[in-house]
Amino acid sequence: xxxxxxxxxxxxxxxxxxxxxxxxRSRLRRAVKWAFLVPAGAYVLFxxxxxxxxxxxxxxxxxxxxxxSHFTAPFAGLSNYTTTLKDPIADSAIVRTFSxxxxxxxxxxxxxxxxxxxxxxxxxxxxxxxxxILVPWLLPFLVTGTIFKFLFxxxxxxxxxxxxxxxxxxxxxxxxxxxxxxxVTLLITNVWLGVPFFTVLLYSALQDVPxxxxxxxxxxxxxxxxxxxxxxxxxxxxxxxxxxxxxxxxTVKVFDIVIGLTQGGPANSTQLIATWAYNLTFxxxxxxxxxxxxxxxxLIALVAAPLYIWLNRETLRGEYL
Amino acid sequence: xxxxxRRRLVAAAxxxxxxxxxxxxxxxxxxxxxxxxxxxxxxxxxxxxxxxxSVWTLSNYSTVLSQQGGHVVSSLIIAVGxxxxxLAIAVPAAHALARYRFRVTAxxxxxxxxxxxxxxxxxxxxxxxxxxxxxxxxxYTGLIIADASYAVPFGILVLRAFMLGLPxxxxxxxxxxxxxxxxxxxxxxxxxSRSAIITVALFAFLNGWGDFIFALTLLNGNTFEPVTxxxxxxxxxxxxxxxxxxxxxxxxxxxxxxLLIAAQRYIAAGxxxxxxxx
Numbered sequence: 001x002x003x004x005x006x007x008x009x010x011x012x013x014x015x016x017x018x019x020x021x022x023x024x025r026s027r028l029r030r031a032v033k034w035a036f037l038v039p040a041g042a043y044v045l046f047x048x049x050x051x052x053x054x055x056x057x058x059x060x061x062x063x064x065x066x067x068x069s070h071f072t073a074p075f076a077g078l079s080n081y082t083t084t085l086k087d088p089i090a091d092s093a094i095v096r097t098f099s100x101x102x103x104x105x106x107x108x109x110x111x112x113x114x115x116x117x118x119x120x121x122x123x124x125x126x127x128x129x130x131x132x133i134l135v136p137w138l139l140p141f142l143v144t145g146t147i148f149k150f151l152f153x154x155x156x157x158x159x160x161x162x163x164x165x166x167x168x169x170x171x172x173x174x175x176x177x178x179x180x181x182x183x184v185t186l187l188i189t190n191v192w193l194g195v196p197f198f199t200v201l202l203y204s205a206l207q208d209v210p211x212x213x214x215x216x217x218x219x220x221x222x223x224x225x226x227x228x229x230x231x232x233x234x235x236x237x238x239x240x241x242x243x244x245x246x247x248x249x250x251t252v253k254v255f256d257i258v259i260g261l262t263q264g265g266p267a268n269s270t271q272l273i274a275t276w277a278y279n280l281t282f283x284x285x286x287x288x289x290x291x292x293x294x295x296x297x298x299l300i301a302l303v304a305a306p307l308y309i310w311l312n313r314e315t316l317r318g319e320y321l
Numbered sequence: 322x323x324x325x326x327r328r329r330l331v332a333a334a335x336x337x338x339x340x341x342x343x344x345x346x347x348x349x350x351x352x353x354x355x356x357x358x359x360x361x362x363x364x365x366x367x368x369x370x371x372x373x374x375s376v377w378t379l380s381n382y383s384t385v386l387s388q389q390g391g392h393v394v395s396s397l398i399i400a401v402g403x404x405x406x407x408l409a410i411a412v413p414a415a416h417a418l419a420r421y422r423f424r425v426t427a428x429x430x431x432x433x434x435x436x437x438x439x440x441x442x443x444x445x446x447x448x449x450x451x452x453x454x455x456x457x458x459x460x461y462t463g464l465i466i467a468d469a470s471y472a473v474p475f476g477i478l479v480l481r482a483f484m485l486g487l488p489x490x491x492x493x494x495x496x497x498x499x500x501x502x503x504x505x506x507x508x509x510x511x512x513x514s515r516s517a518i519i520t521v522a523l524f525a526f527l528n529g530w531g532d533f534i535f536a537l538t539l540l541n542g543n544t545f546e547p548v549t550x551x552x553x554x555x556x557x558x559x560x561x562x563x564x565x566x567x568x569x570x571x572x573x574x575x576x577x578x579x580l581l582i583a584a585q586r587y588i589a590a591g592x593x594x595x596x597x598x599x
Contacts, residue, residue, distance in 0.1 A: 029502065032501075032502045032503065033417055033421045033423070033502075034417075036413040036414060036416055036417035036421075036506070037413070037414050037417045037418075037423075037429075039409060039410045039413065039414065040410050040411065040413070040414030040473070040477060043410050043466075043469070043473055044432065044433075044436060044473075046466070047444065047448075047466060047467065047469070047470045047473070048436045048439060048444070048470065050447075050451065051443070051444040051446075051447045051448045051451065052439065052443065052444070052447075054447040054450070054451065055443055055444075055446055055447040058446075058447055058450070068450060068453060069453070069454070071450075071454065115342055118335055118338055118339060118342070119339070121331060121332070121335045122328075122332060122335075123331075123332040123333075123335040123336045123339065124332065124336060125336050125339050125340065126335075126339070129339040129340075129342070129343055132343055132346070132347065133342070133343070133346060135346065135347060135350065135578075136346055136349075138527075138574060138578050139350075139531075139573075139574055140530065140531030140532075140533065140548075140549050140573055140574075141531065141533065142531075142533040142549045142552065142553060143531075143549065143552065143570050143573045143574060144349075146552055146553075146556065146566065146570060147349050147350075147352070147353050147567075147570060148349065149556075150352070150353070150356065150563055150566075150567065151349060151352060155368065156364060156368060156369060156370045157370060158348075158352050158370045158372075160370070161369060161370035161372075192345075192346070192349070195346070196346070249437070249438050252440065253440035253441065253442065255440075255441070255442055255533075255534055256533045256534065256549075259533070259537070259553065260533075260552075260553065274440060274442045277442055277443075277446065278442055278445075278446075278538070281446050281449070282449075282537075282538060287446070287450065290446055291446055291447065294440075294442065294443040294446050295443075297440055297442070297443060298439070298440065298443050301438050301439065301440050302435070302438065304438060305434075305435050305438055308434055308435075308437075308438060309431055309434050309435075312430075312434055315430060315434075315478065315481075315482065316427045316430050316431060
């Protein structure tokens with residue numbers, strides 16, 4: 001605040017003050033402007049641009065453990081792509097990544113939106129519950145995967161115990177031992193993890209729906225369902241779009257929870273593109289093939305880019321001070 | 322009278338529904354906490370799962386503290402380093418992108434949005450080879466640089482949105498008063514952006530703390546490892562030693578949880594002010 005009162009007095013002083021050659025000053029000013037951006041520029045180059053470009057280069061190279069020490073390896077044409085994509089494990093990982101993403105987003109949206117509607121009602125526990133719902137967000141994703149591995153274990157597992165106590169099942173199920181169940185468990189884990197994100201964003205959107213509009217619709221005879229579909233949903237649509245795009249971006253790159261929960265097993269039944277690319281590179285040391293599959297993942301993730309940028313178009317324009 | 326009883330019924334039903342939802346969301350954490358106080362024979366040798374064990378033990382914690390204390394310290398170094406690096410990069414960049422008119426502003430902001438989308442495993446794959454050549458594998462420096470990739474684009478975008486909302490005449494007045502561009506940034510913009518900076522710092526800390534991909538790919542475990550990696554290797558080596566693994570998981574969750582509870586005020590402040598542009 002002291003800074004704010006100071007400057008006003010000096011406005012006249014400055015007009016009479018010494019003048020530095022304007023051209024020199026503007027060049028200096030431009031240099032200062034750019035100086036603020038230098039660390040970020042260097043970082044983006046080193047941590048994003050170079051790895052991405054190098055990954056694409058690698059995907060066209062004939063790599064081997066011997067070439068790790070060199071930056072270049074013999075040109076391989078498309079062979080990394082053909083080898084990788086002919087592999088049934090990679091194919092099913094790609095299909096699985098799609099189904100996993102679609103199912104995750106649908107379930108996260110349905111549960112998240114229901115919870116957002118719930119918290120939008122007035123009830124005593126509301127504030128307390130709303131702050132606690134964030135908790136799954138706090139956990140490192142690998143820890144989440146590990147916790148669910150513990151909950152879903154065959155012997156003395158909590159989930160089996162609950163279902164047996166409720167007489168829903170009679171024999172414990174080996175969730176992480178059968179391919180189908182392992183996929184379902186992975187899906188449940190990811191939904192659990194993502195619901196808070198959907199709930200929080202959709203809840204804040206619901207808060208912005210004008211109460212008068214809902215009241216007017218009610219007076220006009222609209223029931224709760226009609227008010228939801230004809231008033232609320234159209235108003236919060238922009239937020240729904242943002243949530244789905246962000247959710248897509250998060251879900252296609254899911255890695256930690258798979259490693260923590262199943263490591264891609266049993267029999268590669270829970271491999272996603274990201275985990276299989278990791279296997280190719282860091283378990284089989286096929287850097288070229290890993291890079292080829294990573295490029296596929298990159299292309300899939302970038303499908304969201306135009307949409308994401310369009311949703312942020314206001315940010316791009318940005319008003320200046 | 323009628324609408325009132327109806328409202329009460331709705332409130333009661335909503336409370337019950339919220340309670341059920343919370344049980345689903347919080348039970349896993351309860352299970353972790355309980356398991357961390359149980360012996361392995363209770364957890365794995367038993368044929369049934371007990372929701373509230375009759376015998377509690379601290380042995381998991383004493384084992385984990387003596388064996389894994391160093392990993393907690395490593396995680397702290399990584400998280401603090403990630404926070405410092407993120408702020409050092411993001412704060413000045415956000416200031417420049419908010420205050421000055423660059424011909425390339427839209428391009429730069431657009432590439433930051435794309436950087437947020439890039440999957441970490443794609444970066445880790447080729448970063449491993451680059452680091453191998455630069456001798457950055459198994460180093461805090463290398464891992465911190467990689468871990469900052471989560472928060473740098475987010476940080477620049479959030480801080481820029483916040484700074485666009487700052488009153489421009491205050492900065493202009495400081496300049497008129499004779500402050501240099503740098504002084505105007507350090508003495509006016511920085512203090513006014515405090516809440517947004519804390520938000521970004523928290524985000525960066527949690528990302529550095531929770532990172533697993535880069536620790537898994539850029540470290541071989543012989544020099545140091547963060548808690549996330551040690552939970553993973555721990556379960557790999559002693560595959561059913563759940564009690565100790567869960568005690569370690571409590572350590573992995575605790576600092577992040579404490580930080581978020583202590584600083585919740587700043588997060589709320591930072592996010593609200595950030596979204597309401599001046």
